[in-house]
Each structure stands twice: as structure tokens, then as C-alpha cells.
Amino acid sequence: MEEKIIVAIIVSAIAFFSIYAFTPVLIKFLEKRNLTVKDVNKIGDVMIPRPGGISIMIGIVTSEIMLYLFFPISEILAIIITSILGFSVGIIDDKKTMGGWFKPLALAFCAAPILLLGAYDSNLDFPLFGSVQIPSLYLALVVFMIPITGNTLNSIDVLNGIASGVTTIASFALAISLFILQNYEIGVACLCLAFASLAFYKYHKFPSRIFPGDSGAVMFGVTYGVIAIVGQVEVIAAIAILPAIINSFLFLSSVKKIVEHRQIKNPVKHTDDFKLKSTDENHAPITLVRLLIAKKPLSEKQICNEVLKLTIFSGVLAVITAFMMGVKI
Amino acid sequence: MNVKIYSFIFTMWILMLVGGGLMTLVIGPFSLGSIESIDPIILSGIKVGLALVLIFVWIFILTKVKNWIFKSQVKS
Numbered sequence: 152m153e154e155k156i157i158v159a160i161i162v163s164a165i166a167f168f169s170i171y172a173f174t175p176v177l178i179k180f181l182e183k184r185n186l187t188v189k190d191v192n193k194i195g196d197v198m199i200p201r202p203g204g205i206s207i208m209i210g211i212v213t214s215e216i217m218l219y220l221f222f223p224i225s226e227i228l229a230i231i232i233t234s235i236l237g238f239s240v241g242i243i244d245d246k247k248t249m250g251g252w253f254k255p256l257a258l259a260f261c262a263a264p265i266l267l268l269g270a271y272d273s274n275l276d277f278p279l280f281g282s283v284q285i286p287s288l289y290l291a292l293v294v295f296m297i298p299i300t301g302n303t304l305n306s307i308d309v310l311n312g313i314a315s316g317v318t319t320i321a322s323f324a325l326a327i328s329l330f331i332l333q334n335y336e337i338g339v340a341c342l343c344l345a346f347a348s349l350a351f352y353k354y355h356k357f358p359s360r361i362f363p364g365d366s367g368a369v370m371f372g373v374t375y376g377v378i379a380i381v382g383q384v385e386v387i388a389a390i391a392i393l394p395a396i397i398n399s400f401l402f403l404s405s406v407k408k409i410v411e412h413r414q415i416k417n418p419v420k421h422t423d424d425f426k427l428k429s430t431d432e433n434h435a436p437i438t439l440v441r442l443l444i445a446k447k448p449l450s451e452k453q454i455c456n457e458v459l460k461l462t463i464f465s466g467v468l469a470v471i472t473a474f475m476m477g478v479k480i
Numbered sequence: 481m482n483v484k485i486y487s488f489i490f491t492m493w494i495l496m497l498v499g500g501g502l503m504t505l506v507i508g509p510f511s512l513g514s515i516e517s518i519d520p521i522i523l524s525g526i527k528v529g530l531a532l533v534l535i536f537v538w539i540f541i542l543t544k545v546k547n548w549i550f551k552s553q554v555k556s
Contacts, residue, residue, distance in 0.1 A: 277501070278500060279501065280503075283503050283504050283507075283508040284508075386500065390496065393489045393492055394489065397492070400542065400546075401546060404546065437550055442485060442549065442553065443482060445553035461489060464486060465493075468490075468493045472497075475497075
């Protein structure tokens, strides 16, 4: 047990400090090459470097490789390879805006290492009631889950600090849940993601100094998804990111088709003092942000805080669910 | 301030717990007792169908809750 705690400290430190140290270098590099985008929620032409996914990839992959050296198990290898593939899909989308179907399809292929390495258990565990054996159906679930988590965290990346903040809170909740369920190796792998997203949040929070881009947000989601699968905590993982799932659900149920989020009408507009308010457009989708500002306009920082509070709430529900896993009715 | 959105998350959580219960207690052990020679693939197909019905019910309830929250937020 002592060895596992030392490993957890080492890999968490690597994940945190590599991103903490490398991101300022990346910001300067991207600014020099004019790889910036306009922050539409700021007054004036505020340009922000993008994609910060490169920094996120270095932090997550370095720490997970180090973890693999300590615990050479196929589950951690699956996390490393799937995360890199997820990053690759995101970086393609960063360079060239692809159609709405590109990411889900490409991310479905990213699930291949999990299946090829056999890093999954075909039982789906539910709290209070035990588990169901779905050997064939579970394969489909693996293929669906990676695009879902990848796109879910990508689609909530709409305001400063939300994607990294939500990932940080949800990953810590998932890591705690994995420790409660005594799945220590994957729990430590999840800590790498939690500390990596925490370090990136420092630069991504309001006012952002860098945007993660599709590469960063998708990589957060894919890494989160693969940890949920190899750690056999799919239901708990879904609960921890419920605000992001609600956002996707609201979006899909109002748009009623899969489209690239940049192709739809903006569901929010600005007041004179640059707060965000809900648009009057009937065809604009209902999103979590639009739901939060339906009553009255809020500043970007206030909205971010509200989303993070919702994630803390769902994180607590996830930890409660982990405790309920040990109880059978 | 956003009690309704917290309630929405809580409702989703409860639906996931209930759905899990139905999956493990009803759909998982489901069998057509009167027809013993039924192909396991067909039985699995029926179970998938039942699970899909459950998901549709779940989405239907959530859509209703979502519309109610949005309308009440806009009105207030």
C-alpha cells in the first residue's frame, strides 16, 4: 500500500508540474506563430492562443507512461494509447473544422486498443442491485462510450475554464470512487487526469490565457471515458459528469441531429455590459448555459462558477453511488 | 438560485439508479419460460429491445422536465 501511495504522489506531481511548467512556453510559442482565436465573450479583440491540447497531452501521457513503468498492466496501456488517439482526432479538428459526424466516428475507432488489449470486463455494475452480464452488448458500449465522453466534454468547452474545471472535479470524484472500490491502480491513473486538468485550469480559468481546443477537450473526455471502462465504473463516471451530459442532452434534444457545434445558431447574446443573456431566436438550441441565464443575464465568470458548483454536486452524487456499490438490496 | 437545475441532476441520478435496478432485476434475468427452445440470440434481442424502451422512457421524462424548467425559468 505504501508503494502505491508513493507512486500516486510521483505520477500526480509529474502530471501537474509538466503542464504547469510547459503551458506558459506553449502560450508564447502559439502567440509567436499567430495561432490565436478571438475570445467572443470579451470586450474588444482579445486573442487567445489555441490549442492547449499539446500541453495536456504531454502531461497526461508522460504521467501515465511513468505509471505504466510501476504497474505494467494492459489497462494502463489502453489508457495511454486511447488518449493519444483521442488527442490525434482533436488536433485534426483543430486544424480543419470537420463535419458533425467526423468526431463520433473517428473516436469510435479510438476505442480499438481497449478491445484489442482486452482491458475491460463485460459486467456492467449498478449500485444497490448488482451487475448484469452483457458480453456482446458491452463491446458496443465500449465503442459508443469513447465518442460520448469525448464529445460531451468537448461540447461543454464554451466558456473560460469550464472544460478543464469540470474535468478536474469529475476526475477527482471518480478517483475517490475508484479508491472506495479498492481499484487502486486505475484510481492512481485517474489522479493523473485530475492533476493534469487542475494544472491546465490555472491557465484556462477566467480570464483564459489559453484555450484547450478540440484536441485538449476531446483528450480530457476520451481519457475520462477509457478510465471509466477499464476501471469498471461506467455508471459512476456518467454521474460525475452529469452537468456535461445534461448539456449534450439539451443540445441534442433541441437540435435533433448531430452537427458540429460551430454550425448552429448561438444560443446566447451579450448585454451592453457584456453579460450573457439568452437569445430570443426560437431555433437556437437550449444548452446548459442558456438554461442558467434564462432567468437573468450573468457574467461569464458567474456562469462558470455555477457550472462548477453543479459539477461538485454531481461529483458528490458519484461518490455516494460508489459507496452504494458495496450495498446490495 | 438554480434549484430546478440541481433537481434536474438529482432526477437524472434517481432515474439512473432505478434504470439500473430494472436492468439487473427484470431485464437481465428475463426469460420466456413457456418457450424453452428459444434461440439465445433472439432472447438477447428481446432484452436489448426492452432496454431501448427503458432508454426512450428515460429520455421522454427528461425532455418533459427540461421543457418545464426552461419555460418556468423564462417566465420568472
